[in-house]
Amino acid sequence: MGTLQHIQHQISALNDLIKINNDRVAGYQKAVEGAEDIALKTVFEGYIDQSKSYVNELNDYIHQLGGSPTDGTTLSGKFYHAWMDVKSAFTKKDSHSVLSDCEYGEDVAKSAYRKALDDKELIWEDEKVVSLLNNHMSGLKIAHDAIKALRDSTKEVA
Numbered sequence: 001m002g003t004l005q006h007i008q009h010q011i012s013a014l015n016d017l018i019k020i021n022n023d024r025v026a027g028y029q030k031a032v033e034g035a036e037d038i039a040l041k042t043v044f045e046g047y048i049d050q051s052k053s054y055v056n057e058l059n060d061y062i063h064q065l066g067g068s069p070t071d072g073t074t075l076s077g078k079f080y081h082a083w084m085d086v087k088s089a090f091t092k093k094d095s096h097s098v099l100s101d102c103e104y105g106e107d108v109a110k111s112a113y114r115k116a117l118d119d120k121e122l123i124w125e126d127e128k129v130v131s132l133l134n135n136h137m138s139g140l141k142i143a144h145d146a147i148k149a150l151r152d153s154t155k156e157v158a
Contacts, residue, residue: 006122006123007065007066007067008067009121009122010065010129011062011068013122014058014062014067014069014116014129015067015069015070016112017054017058017133017136018055018058018059018062018069018070018071019070019072019073020109020112020113021052021054021055021058021109022051022071022072022073023073023108023109024047024048024051024105024106024109025048025051025052025055026073027101028044028045028047028048028051028102028105029044030101031044031098031101031102032044032045032048035095037095040098040150043146043150047102047143050139050143054136054139055069057132057136061129061132094154095150095154096151096154096155099151099154100151102147102151103144103147103148106140106147106148107144110140110141110144113133113136113137113140114137116133117130117137
């Protein structure tokens with residue numbers, strides 16, 4: 001793989017992570033709309049801000065590589081959110097269901113970051129981007145564990 005192809009592959013992988021974060025923002029915005037609990041809304045809004053921050057950091061690095069950041073979402077994210085719209089039209093979403101959907105989204109985000117970090121063809125030469133992606137992964141793991149704990153606590157109450 002030539003240097004230009006290598007850089008384009010990195011830009012593509014980073015753009016995929018931007019799309020995942022955009023999916024995460026859209027998912028948490030739906031969660032805010034579906035939640036009645038003010039404390040939960042605050043948690044969800046915090047994760048929206050987290051993903052927006054991640055997108056800004058990824059945008060900056062893509063610009064450093066000479067690329068153009070995306071502003072879209074993943075196709076699977078669009079299908080997932082459309083399904084959630086249909087599902088919510090027919091069922092009332094309780095906190096447990098909303099949190100289960102959020103946990104699913106966190107699993108998808110973590111998986112996307114793991115895939116980018118483990119991709120043998122990417123060979124991330126810049127330690128800054130590796131550190132950035134690992135920091136994002138750490139934040140996503142913390143978010144996942146917090147959402148899972150909240151979900152489990154609502155299940156016990158229900």
